[in-house]
Amino acid sequence: MRRIAPERDQLLAIVAEVFREQGYEGASLSLIGEATGLGKGSLYHFFPGGKEEMARAVIDNIDGWFEENVFAALRDSADPRAGIERMLEATDSYFRSGRRICLIGAFALDESRDLFASQIRDYFGRWVTHLADALAQSGHGPAEATELAEETVAAIQGALTLARAANDLDVFSRALRRLRMRLGVPANI
Amino acid sequence: MRRIAPERDQLLAIVAEVFREQGYEGASLSLIGEATGLGKGSLYHFFPGGKEEMARAVIDNIDGWFEENVFAALRDSADPRAGIERMLEATDSYFRSGRRICLIGAFALDESRDLFASQIRDYFGRWVTHLADALAQSGHGPAEATELAEETVAAIQGALTLARAANDLDVFSRALRRLRMRLGVPANI
């Protein structure tokens, strides 16, 4: 009965979905238990720190996914333009073209923000920084690159909010299309 | 002891602040009572429908403020550019240059979204529509005007999220400055 990594990832994915659907306060232990099929005994065995530790682990897990799939593309691509395009593709796929909201963005707005402030700041900070680096490499001046990166990340967050508010997924697709043009990246095939 | 309009507005403003700080679930009746100085008796006297009615009234109140101060500027200005500039000024002042989040945007993301879906959709829908009209009047083609309006509202929401996440108010100011340029509106003096 040793912990197996994929199991933990899957568990965190389920818990993340509950937080996404219900918010931090709304995600009660009974809802989490129901979604995961685990009782309180198991939940507190894996997360002795309770709900707060669960949320922290979920954020770390998401952060890790972005590090591997989004930030890495920006950091490691030989061609910065290709890296930016890969970032946009990974972003689109992660948010399921607007079907899914950004849990970390939602946490930034709600009452849980104080608990997770540093994790939240870190996540967005690295996103902006890595994107700004790629933009600088592709010819933008440093100051302009930072502003454009900040604008891009904000546009993604805003599009997720608006897509959810309007209940219209196309809002998100349109935002990504505009970003591709704005960032000088070839349109999606 | 008749109800007086300003009192109600003030009451709703306080309740709104509690929802903003704590989210819908997090805003308990005891917190609301503490903030307003009202006991449960009074609270349920003014809002027989309980917490849900309070939130609905708060959303209506915010919606009304935007209707009067933001949408009206877009709708009634002789010069559409001046209307857009007035919209941006009112927006900046409402969100206190990023110190305040958009409660309706936050509700769009969290578990309360289903309860208030139509009010949320309406609010953002009218914002985009009125802005698109003003942009069309100022020379943009209809399709382009709609996209630009959507992009603008999303940029504002995203900037609020990012400003809160980074704990950096300048994120919001920078976003507004970029929007002024993008919308062809004279820079703030």
Next chain:
DNA sequence: GACTGATTGTACCGATCGGTACAATATCCG
């Protein structure tokens, strides 16, 4: 000052909250 209706405080309700304790059970290792 008595009547009327708006407003308020308090006690109370059942349900659920996050969290703890712990015995029972499963799995692995030798």
Next chain:
DNA sequence: CGGATATTGTACCGATCGGTACAATCAGTC
């Protein structure tokens, strides 16, 4: 198999949740 460790279910805790009931109190009106 036996022992050690990992995992689980269940019962329980005090606190708080949103909501209800209702009597007391207040402000105007006549």
